[in-house]
Amino acid sequence: MASMSDLGIVRDHIAAARSLVVLTGAGISADSGVPTFRGADGLWRNFRAEDLATPESFDRDPRLVWEWYNWRRELIASKRPNPAHDIVVEFERRCSQFWLITQNVDGLHRAAGSQRLSEIHGNIWKVRCTVCGVVEENRDVPIPILPSCRHCQELLRPHIVWFGESLAADDLARCATALRSCDVLLVVGTSGVVYPAAGFAAVAKEAGAFVAEINPDPTPHSGIVDVSLKGRAKELVPFLL
Ligand code: OAD
16 A cells, blocks of 8 residues: 555645646546456456457457447446546646546546546547548447448447557647656556557656556556555545645
């Protein structure tokens, strides 16, 4: 468990920061009941990413992919933000230069009230037309399979960045600017193995930021951060306000 003195050090840095970036992963939503991807109960233990979360798998079997996303939509629809999501909103309110970078597609940061954020892996509540490219919010649970675009009637896909796909260039540029100019980066609940987000802590560190992480387990970030707070997001993040 994180020590009170380490928590105090991170809290003081956050309170003094003129520019704060928070990077989150599935661990922050684990405390809301959303399954993570890796680890003992992780989704990738029971499902093969290459069958469900690649452009090739969607081309091969869009029905199967949509069924999996329908299952996840159903699961996430009943989940609510937890105190860690709420405190991130409070950080945003208090810090004039704030940016939240989340790898999560569950929309819980938005549901909590976060506004200055990049959802770099997309959002499970958005769909994108495979032909005309229009992106729209869609909260149907279940979504009718196969869903079609209301503008051109072609096939819709989840607006999610799958393995082998690139992040949106404007998102990446926005994140790079925030990471290079922040005083403090707080990394919460990510295994730190999926790039480019896995490289973000190093970018901020090299640019001179104070970097802290919150995670119950060691990660590849643990060796480079200034303080590693061992524990759960919903228990530790509220100590940092
Ligand atoms: P992972 O599932 O890889 O890692 C979750 C991390 O959260 C692990 O390091 C856990 O130790 C930690 N964790 C678990 N419970 C926690 C808690 N209560 N509080 C804090 N931390 C906790 O999830 P990500 O790192 O987000 O891609 O995975 C990155 C990407 O891989 C995801 O965005 C997803 C996946 O494939 C897409 O959806 C495109």
